[in-house]
Amino acid sequence: MTRHDDSILRTKFAERLCHWAVVLCFFLAAVSGISWFFPTVSWMSGLLGTPQLARLLHPFLGIAVFAGLCYMFARFVGYNLPARTDAIWFRRIRDVLMNRHGGEPLRIGKYNAGQKVLFWLIMASILVLLVSGLVMWRAYFAEYFPIVVLRLAILAHAVAGIGLILLILGHIYLALWVRGSITGMVTGYVSRAWARQHHDRWHGELEAKQASARGGEQ
Numbered sequence: 014m015t016r017h018d019d020s021i022l023r024t025k026f027a028e029r030l031c032h033w034a035v036v037l038c039f040f041l042a043a044v045s046g047i048s049w050f051f052p053t054v055s056w057m058s059g060l061l062g063t064p065q066l067a068r069l070l071h072p073f074l075g076i077a078v079f080a081g082l083c084y085m086f087a088r089f090v091g092y093n094l095p096a097r098t099d100a101i102w103f104r105r106i107r108d109v110l111m112n113r114h115g116g117e118p119l120r121i122g123k124y125n126a127g128q129k130v131l132f133w134l135i136m137a138s139i140l141v142l143l144v145s146g147l148v149m150w151r152a153y154f155a156e157y158f159p160i161v162v163l164r165l166a167i168l169a170h171a172v173a174g175i176g177l178i179l180l181i182l183g184h185i186y187l188a189l190w191v192r193g194s195i196t197g198m199v200t201g202y203v204s205r206a207w208a209r210q211h212h213d214r215w216h217g218e219l220e221a222k223q224a225s226a227r228g229g230e231q
């Protein structure tokens with residue numbers, strides 16, 4: 014569990030690899046999607062080589078994001094289920110945002126209530142993107158659907174796509190704002206002080222587990 018006394022493993026190697034692969038595929042898929050949605054930035058579809066190549070690759074990149082998020086869902090869903098203590102985080106949101114620590118413990122598990130909400134919104138958006146994307150995929154499936162279904166799929170795809178991009182911008186902002194969390198997603202490790210400050214209940218549970226493991230050894 015620990016690398017040396019002061020650090021705690023927060024995210025395993027396979028989970029980190031998957032997260033950063035999702036980031037790369039999401040970025041390329043989002044850039045090509047935006048380039049078709051807003052004509053003023055149509056030049057951005059050149060990022061994938063040529064606009065034709067972008068059209069070809071976009072759906073496959075989207076499927077790769079979906080597959081990566083399926084793995085992350087399986088790994089992280091247990092930590093993102095609602096908990097009674099999430100109410101404290103919402104109630105004390107001002108203190109959280111002002112970085113005011115002290116007073117009543119926030120009792121935050123591995124992920125805080127805001128991260129949990131984001132987690133479920135990301136998962137819901139990718140599901141809508143996948144289903145609507147398959148329906149409108151001209152090369153394979155679009156011909157099997159009536160025009161009204163295609164129009165609805167295009168609308169749902171645009172709304173979910175822009176929604177997910179906005180959610181990810183929020184996610185990046187929060188990751189930058191909580192110093193040490195990006196290092197955690199890169200190296201896998203966070204300091205004990207970081208864990209105690211941002212995820213006190215998770216830190217306490219790890220300490221208790223380690224203490225009982227030490228007790229068992231004696």
Ligand code: HEM
Nearest residue numbers: 035036039085089124128129132181185188194195197198
């Ligand atoms: C430059 C872009 C990104 C950065 C800097 C970033 C950063 C991070 C960090 C630091 C964490 C760990 C938070 C913690 O340990 O408390 C995290 C978790 C996560 N990220 Fe990202 N991320 C980025 C893009 C994305 C994208 C594009 C997606 C999905 C489409 C995504 C999905 C997730 C998920 C599902 C988690 C787990 C959170 C949870 O289970 O509640 N991230 N990210």
